[in-house]
Amino acid sequence: MxxxxxxxxxxxxxxxxxxxxxxxxxxxxxxxxxxxxxxxxxxxxxxxxxxxxxxxxxxxxxxxxxxxxxxxxxxxxxxxxxxxxxxxxxxxxxxxxxxxxxxxxxxxxxxxxxxxxxxxxxxxxxxxxxxxxxxxxxxxxxxxxxxxxxxxxxAVSEVFEPVMDRVLTSDTVFELNDLPHSIAVIGMGVIALELGQALHRLGVETTIYGRSGKINALTHPDMQQEALDILSSELDIYPTGQVVSTWEDAEGAWIEFEQSNGRRVTKVFDRILVATGRxxxxxxxxxxxxxxxxxxxxxxxxxxxxxxxxxxxxxxxxxxxxxxxxxxxxxxxxxxxxxxxxNYPDPVPVDRRPPLMVFFTDPQIAIIGQSFRELQGLEIIIGELPFASPRHVVWNKVEGRIQVYLDARTGVILGAELLGYQAEHLAHLLALAITHSMTAEQVLMMPVYHPSAEELLRDVLIDAREKRRIYAAEAMMHSNTVPAYS
Amino acid sequence: MxxxxxxxxxxxxxxxxxxxxxxxxxxxxxxxxxxxxxxxxxxxxxxxxxxxxxxxxxxxxxxxxxxxxxxxxxxxxxxxxxxxxxxxxxxxxxxxxxxxxxxxxxxxxxxxxxxxxxxxxxxxxxxxxxxxxxxxxxxxxxxxxxxxxxxxxxAVSEVFEPVMDRVLTSDTVFELNDLPHSIAVIGMGVIALELGQALHRLGVETTIYGRSGKINALTHPDMQQEALDILSSELDIYPTGQVVSTWEDAEGAWIEFEQSNGRRVTKVFDRILVATGRxxxxxxxxxxxxxxxxxxxxxxxxxxxxxxxxxxxxxxxxxxxxxxxxxxxxxxxxxxxxxxxxNYPDPVPVDRRPPLMVFFTDPQIAIIGQSFRELQGLEIIIGELPFASPRHVVWNKVEGRIQVYLDARTGVILGAELLGYQAEHLAHLLALAITHSMTAEQVLMMPVYHPSAEELLRDVLIDAREKRRIYAAEAMMHSNTVPAYS
Missing domain, CATH: 3.50.50.60 (FAD/NAD(P)-binding domain)
Structure with missing residues (x-):
């Protein structure tokens, strides 16, 4: 004792x-x-x-x-x-x-x-x-x-207690000595999607179980949906529902998943990767x-x-x-x-950098600056294009979409959501622009090589600029025809 | 008639x-x-x-x-x-x-x-x-x-007249119906290096014949040498000399090349790609x-x-x-x-964009803004690093180097020469910075994701900033200890 x-x-x-x-x-x-x-x-x-x-x-x-x-x-x-x-x-x-x-x-x-x-x-x-x-x-x-x-x-939910010896997290998955035959991936965040897709491509039978039905790294509903559609075309994904029970037998770890429509699916796996956040x-x-x-x-x-x-x-x-x-x-x-x-007790507030997040999936998911959701209530212009510049055509990688959000009044770039091959580079270019509160017009002054992925960024900014012109013309017309109340 | x-x-x-x-x-x-x-x-x-x-x-x-x-x-x-x-x-x-x-x-x-x-x-x-x-x-x-x-x-030199039916240029090479067994590539410019490396990797026995011994897309001697060293480790390159004669027989087209040391090498090829400029x-x-x-x-x-x-x-x-x-x-x-x-006869001068050039070789070669050669005579700070960020290590693509040139007095980024995997993206990020006469300090305010290739750009700018600090301190010391003449 x-x-x-x-x-x-x-x-x-x-x-x-x-x-x-x-x-x-x-x-x-x-x-x-x-x-x-x-x-x-x-x-x-x-x-x-x-x-x-x-x-x-x-x-x-x-x-x-x-x-x-x-x-x-x-x-x-x-x-x-x-x-x-x-x-x-x-x-x-x-x-x-x-x-x-x-x-x-x-x-x-x-x-x-x-x-x-x-x-x-x-x-x-x-x-x-x-x-x-x-x-x-x-x-x-x-x-x-x-x-x-x-x-x-x-974070590992208690529902996995009965199968804990087959549960992996990001803390343990990299200690495997070989690829499992099959794996259930719980979650649709960055770890779940990156590792789920990687394991699938390495030949592991992979099933991804989401909860909300949404890829919440993106916030515009169209972007969320397109991301889910693209990933679902390659991966076996149950986007909405919850794991209601688990048990183990000689075949492996069983997962019973209740979908949002009430239907339950039951599958057995070698391993379960729980990636539902930290x-x-x-x-x-x-x-x-x-x-x-x-x-x-x-x-x-x-x-x-x-x-x-x-x-x-x-x-x-x-x-x-x-x-x-x-x-x-x-x-x-x-x-x-x-x-x-x-400096305590006199702390000095620091301006944080614009937020930047990248999912290293294929296509990549990236978000820079203010998200569509954060911009609700503001007058914004959305520049939008499929992720398919000539360079992307050359690579045969034309899935996805880019949205860039401009302040309608000033033309300043506020944020962007990206879904596309190697989107990380366009996100970084936008990061520099957003850090310095640049307008679309200012970014369009830079040289852009042909054929480069950066042409897509140029083109989506041109799209935003044109939409803003129409917006401004309509606002002007409106102010000319409607009597002022003030 | x-x-x-x-x-x-x-x-x-x-x-x-x-x-x-x-x-x-x-x-x-x-x-x-x-x-x-x-x-x-x-x-x-x-x-x-x-x-x-x-x-x-x-x-x-x-x-x-x-x-x-x-x-x-x-x-x-x-x-x-x-x-x-x-x-x-x-x-x-x-x-x-x-x-x-x-x-x-x-x-x-x-x-x-x-x-x-x-x-x-x-x-x-x-x-x-x-x-x-x-x-x-x-x-x-x-x-x-x-x-x-x-x-x-x-441009096709007259020396190739005897073998013209085996000569290709960029105008004709893409009309081939199959890969030749062997090819001589004449030149070390963008077309020669891009197509020479591509054909080599597709299995064609490729020999590249240069003239000046230099890859002139880059201008800093160290960059030129490193580019040549890396490409020579993969490709069969005679960097310096000239084609002195050609003839054809049943075996193919023969090229006699006189190297700078006077030694002549003679080889026979299925095809000759002349890429010595336009x-x-x-x-x-x-x-x-x-x-x-x-x-x-x-x-x-x-x-x-x-x-x-x-x-x-x-x-x-x-x-x-x-x-x-x-x-x-x-x-x-x-x-x-x-x-x-x-607008004739009243033309309006337009500020041209900073020059940007990319070679789509592996590693890529890129140059943005003013080259090292163009900056001769100016006081500049050279930020310099091997092209080997953590992301490059992950890719196992760590060859090459980046140099960024700052105005020593102001810290403004004037230009850069790059040799590395997917250098094009860092070149574009620098292009935006250079277009707006940004300092290294201003670019360093942006968020940079980990692990991304853009971390290399951050680190080379930090290197330049530190060197500039030392330069400024020395200049200060100098001005404190040496009597002023004015």
Missing amino acids: RRPMSESTMKTINVEYAIIGAGTSGLGAYSKISRKTDSLLMIQDGPYGTTCARVGCMPSKLLITASDYAHHLTTSDFFGVTAAGHVDGHKVFERLRRERDERFVANNLRYVDKIPPHHKLEGRARFIGPGHLRVGESVEVKAEKFILACGSRP TSNVDRLGMEHTGAEFTEAGKVVFDPQTMLCSDTPIFIAGDAAEYLPVWHEAFDEGRIAADNAL | RRPMSESTMKTINVEYAIIGAGTSGLGAYSKISRKTDSLLMIQDGPYGTTCARVGCMPSKLLITASDYAHHLTTSDFFGVTAAGHVDGHKVFERLRRERDERFVANNLRYVDKIPPHHKLEGRARFIGPGHLRVGESVEVKAEKFILACGSRP TSNVDRLGMEHTGAEFTEAGKVVFDPQTMLCSDTPIFIAGDAAEYLPVWHEAFDEGRIAADNAL
Whole structure:
């Protein structure tokens, strides 16, 4: 029997700054604060290495690249190149882990290794009072300012309890030694669609189970529908409903899914990939002991321009904040949190960058700036075209659509939703334009090479410009013929 | 025996505007002028359809896409996808011509078909006096303003006379019915490198013969060398020397090439692709009868901001001008020429877009804004990185380099040279920045997704910014320690 630790064996560390988590945002915060003071401690629970490098962006892109090559074999014939081949699942995962560990995770670890030992502490942190942490069982940390960069974990519904030994999440899927014969993918978010399509293209019998019926990365109903139509033409998708029960037998893991029309479908799989979102690890930190303010949903209230949690000297950053859970935002937030912790109690609000999200599916899904939904109520002009420039025709990749939203009054580009082959590049071009509040006219001053995917962006901006001209002419006519009321 | 045409059978057409050539720039000019007047004539020599659609951008990109698929078969294994296959040369060309003719050329022809017959004339035009053209043998055209949009033709040296029936140019290579067994590619410009690499990847034994030893699309010596090194690691290239003789026998066409060190190499080929540049067709127009001014090299003098030829009411546009022989410039020039013809005799100078050039090789070569060579004598900061962001690592495409040139004083981005996988997208992002005279700092305000190729651009701008800081600090130190002379 384990006895309670006596007071005398408890070690207490006093520092000015405590950073909880050594992922992308925690390391970003560390790099800023360590330049100013030696009085800081970074506390890590579990192995070092960022979510991005270990289980996120990098291994997923490595898997997708392998799936691209498998897919080429099926599309090659059209171009006059007869191709055949097979996927060696063992080799796919072996290479994925080798590249991941030797390049991306190794980079993380090299950085962590250079951090002096007295700046690092390993163990799970939990607040036991304001400014007061317990870490593991034998250490307490007292600090003046805290940065919560403790990341998130995959959310797995209790309905999967009976089949847990066949359940994978993004935390475990990349540890497979071979491709499963079949897989159920639960969710229609970025992880579900990227990995579901990649596994399908690598030869795994894949079924995707959605919930809302919508691909919510996009917000315009036409874009959502077109994305679903295109992906459904390749993948086996049940977009709407819920998993009502699961069980396991010798055949595998069974899923009973109730569709929105009440009909139930039952299927058996080797594996189940649950990709229904991630939950912040902040709920495990004992935040109730800090005096922090909570939303009705139990989330810590913070200001995204300073990352400061209300009524505390605590800052939050990265996936822990659940604000914009993508790498470049985690990186920014770590730095914003650090700058403002250094400046505490006088935080300086920072203008966040325009939001940018990319799904590395085929076709890709991307959204930049303000979404169609966010622009409801504003007078906007929608430039819109199929994703089919001459270059896309050359590639035989002409599925999808682009919508660009202009402020009707000024012509400034406010946002865009994209669904198309390699949409990421057009999204970045728009990102630069939106960052600097450019008009369509200003972007159209740039040279655009022929034939390039960027011609599509040019053409959709021309479309928006023409529509805005008509809009302006009609507004003018309206103002000429209707008596003014003011 | 054909008798000379009598005066009485000669038909004379009087119009205000004559456009010579119905390619990209000619059609662009036509679309502008035809909106303002009915008094115009577009004269076309040979079949309709632009250089771009028939023998340029589009068929070359179609061939390159096929070669990409052939290449995938050789790189697939690395990713765990074992692949094999073969290239069906007949099918490659059949598909190339089908797509080209049914999509791109057909688009041209549909546009031309809609032009009213009295605006079109077919035949070769030649000036017989100022304002006075002979077209073919039986028509004369008198016009007040002219637009020369007569394009260019491949230049073929006389050394190839003995093997002309085995010589191909970009005008004829896409008419092949199958892949040759072997080909000599003469030149190291865009056509030579794009088609040479594509044919090699499709299985043709390919040898490329350069002249200057340099890939002149790039101007920084390190970039030129790295491009040559990378391409030479895949392709059989003799970069420096000249073809001294050719002859044909039962084995094929022989080429004797004298290298810069004086050594001669002799090889035999099925085919020879001469891609040593193109010559403007203006030399066939009888410009000596127009009063136009000529350079020492015999080229017509014109102002690239108005496209007006000195001392004439003649404008020039597109490949005929030999200014920037790429599609988007031809398109612009047709419109600039048309606007200024409409405004004659008061042409309005137009600011040209920053120059942009892309080679669709692998890795791609791109240049945007001012080249390193053009910036000689200015104080510049060179941001420089290998073309190897995390995304490039994921793709296993890490060859090449990017250089970005900043004005040392202001930090404004002046130009860039790129050599890397899909460099075209970074070149376009820089194109927008350069068009609006942005600083590195301004571009760095945009969001950049992880992992994306655009991270490379971010990182090279950070590199440039840091170097500029050091430069500024040193300049400051210098000014503090050295007595001022003024």
